[in-house]
Amino acid sequence: QVQLVESGGGLVQAGGSLRLSCAASGRTFSSYAMGWFRQAPGKDRIFVAAIRWSDGAAYYRDSEKGRFAISSDNTKNMVYLQMNSLKPEDTAVYYCAATTRLGPGWGRGAGYNYWGQGTQVTVSS
DSSP states (O other): OEEEEEEOOEEEETTOOEEEEEEEEESGGGOOEEEEEEEOTTSOEEEEEEEETTTOOEEEOGGGBTTEEEEEETTTTEEEEEEOSOOGGGOEEEEEEEEOSOOTTGGGTOSOOEEOOOEEEEEEO
8 A cells, every 4th residue: 555645735826836735655666657636626636647666657747847846755655746927827736646566657647556644735816
């Protein structure tokens, strides 16, 4: 089992920045990659970004490239999502996830089998 706890959400004005954190515990050595997803009210959960533990390789949803940056600290089992130039449409619950499955789709949000509880991000206009 892998346990994930997100933090760092909150209310920010459009154009502002937030950094989300995800603390992983448990059988973290079994996880292959970590991802961030978000779910806006009334919409499906979507992939935002992912990072591979072994080499830091990172992938992003096209619309977030250049605005968001995912990073990890393997020594602390932490993953971060730096979000800049935030827009009202970024408002959502953001979830941290882990995948223990070695598959080709991890960089597109596929195969994630452990999830945190989520942290709310609200961007006001």
